[in-house]
Amino acid sequence: MTIPAVSSRDLPHPARAEIRLEGVLHALSDPLRLQIVRELAAVDDELSCSHFDLPVTKSTTTHHFRVLRESGVIQQIYRGTAKMNGLRRDDLDGLFPGLLDALLDAAARQAVRLGDR
Amino acid sequence: MTIPAVSSRDLPHPARAEIRLEGVLHALSDPLRLQIVRELAAVDDELSCSHFDLPVTKSTTTHHFRVLRESGVIQQIYRGTAKMNGLRRDDLDGLFPGLLDALLDAAARQAVRLGDR
């Protein structure tokens, strides 16, 4: 076999059927969390928590990632000491076709409209 | 002439350019407000506040409509004693093309997926 893959500690994720639209919208209504999701969508890969350079402490960062995970927007998995984050694109697209893309497009347009950056 | 149109008292609305995606998402992350928006979209017309039969008091209803108005999702206008509510579809579509439809479709799918009603 290739690899024991995942570490022992694992994190609670909602099943696809448990994901609620209201929860997703609430999760994305925070600027920091929306930014995180935009970056994850841009790279289309998993990123460690520490990759993100957010203007808050680590405690707060942990909190935001948890909100995203518990709402079903991202999946998290430990790899060594790092905790990798990935968009649950398949689940979101399955539940709400076109929504994620519309949201990402909307966020991109607003970024351009305001000072971008 | 047809009608003096609007009553004297008018309500503060954000201009199109002031509408923020985060605010829209936050407004729609409440089940009651999402339901209101779904009904407004379904009839594609203005509806009075009292048309909605929400499981909360009138005070709370007023509060929710204000959140929707201040976030730019709906427009409100007094007509006699009634206060009419309409979706700001043009503004939302102009700012975030496809977003509103994706959100409404997502809400409809979820309604079907859960017990509907």
Place this chain on the structure above:
DNA sequence: CCCGTACTACGATGCTTATCGTACGAGTCG
């Protein structure tokens, strides 16, 4: 085995929000 890195858990704090009740204002109709 010890240390450094990555992240968490917990408690505190202050802000926002959802909710209500009561009292009030604006308009319509008799």
Place this chain on the structure above:
DNA sequence: CGACTCGTACGATAAGCATCGTAGTACGGG
């Protein structure tokens, strides 16, 4: 005018949430 309807304003309350700091756990490498 007077009564009724629709909706508001204001204050209270309780819950939720974003934020921090500190202390701690898990993992990997020397």
